[in-house]
Amino acid sequence: MTHFVDIDEVSVSYNLGEPPVLEGASLQMSKGEFVALVGPSGCGKSTFMKLMSGLLKADQGSVVVANQEVTRPLGNVGMAFQNSVMLPWRTTLNNLLLPLEIARPHRETFRQNREAHANKAIELLSSVGLENVAEKFPWELSGGMRQRASLCRALIHEPEVLMLDEPFGALDAFTREELWCVLRDLWQERKFTVLLVTHDLIESAFLADRVLVMSNRPSRVIMELEIPFKRPRDLDIRFEKEFVDIVHQLRDQIRTARAA
């Protein structure tokens, strides 16, 4: 069976003559799978993500997404980062519509369909608990609200792949837990393929089907762990013994990875 995402033995270095950031790194994902990527900071997780989205070219190895060799950005991905990077001169609604102004095939017909798009955006906003912010500017929103909106922007064009780079890293613990549930429910409903980069092991185990651990530079995936809990998962699962065991296992792995 061919995988939906198949990254095979890629190596990347940013500067000539420097040791590579990634070396022989591989990753397979099936369609609709939720994969979390953890590893020591600076090991190349964000680099891995850029590679998969086509923002960066591998020196060696191949990247295939949806049976297509990725050589440039494909447009069928949505991205969100720790920093919500909204355009401060646009309302939340217009920030959400931005991907539709850019990505094909929407951009050609954006003007004609603007109203339909706007309705969809408002619907999406309410599904993450943001009913009345469409006309508000980003600076009028709290950090958690901005991050919800940023998730919506990543999903508005119905991408097949969602890439999240430490999206909840800057939030307080309560808001973070709320947003875990927001993401869980969005995924449950839409079943896009997710790659979530995080440094929070509990987050990775709570949300993902599979957690991958990366090694220090030159980096590759050194271990993967299936997360067996059935879905939909409840926040309280975090306090069950099996869950705690898995988190401990991940922590040990990362400790070994850092020492290596």
Add this chain to the structure above:
Amino acid sequence: MELMQKQTLERLAPWFVTISMFLLWEIICRLGGIPEYFLPAPTVIFDAMLTFHEALIEDSLYTLLSTSLGFGIAVVFGLLLGLLIGWSKTIYRGLYPVMVGFNSVPKVAVVPILVLWFGIGIVPAVLTAFLISFFPIVVNVATGLATTEPELEDVLRSLGASKLDIMLKVGIPGAMPFFFGSLKVAITLAFVGAVVSETVASNHGVGHLMLSAQANFEVPLVFAGLLVLAFEGIVMYAIFAAIEQRTAKWAYRSHQ
């Protein structure tokens, strides 16, 4: 109640200071017996303004014209060059030494060359205004473009955005507060350039008027010219500061 009083006080403070300054000036001149040919009192200057109002109005309109023309060219040219520099690192690198060299030449020193080329008149004034004022526009526009957040660029590029898309959707709107912010600096500089050039190389304009008044020992008129310049400068600055506030509200709100 107390808050309102405080706000009223804050609003009145600039008027109070300005009027006090003129009053103090008047008193010092009167009581100190300072001769009119050294420092005329404000009332004497206002009197000269009334007497020579026709010449003052005509010359200040002339100065305004050369300032506006030079500033207008600077805006168009500065915006274009700023966008070009922001567009490509290579262009930026290539132009950098020339720009630094250009910027370190005092623009007043170019006036003799301009006179050599274009003779006495409005052209050297316009060109000096332009040369002295375009640089801050270029630098600000280029800086504004450079502030595009890399993550945002990643989001857009991952959607298949071209460089032009990113420029149009993010770069240029994001650079607008920088651009409008630079205008109030640029208009002031253009004004300085125009007046300096008029003073040495023109038969019109407030600069020229002041120089002739000085030659004729019409000291109150010299000071009248100075006050008119100050007034014009303040008005132009205020206009562009207001434009800046209106066009980039979000920039103030989002960075507070």
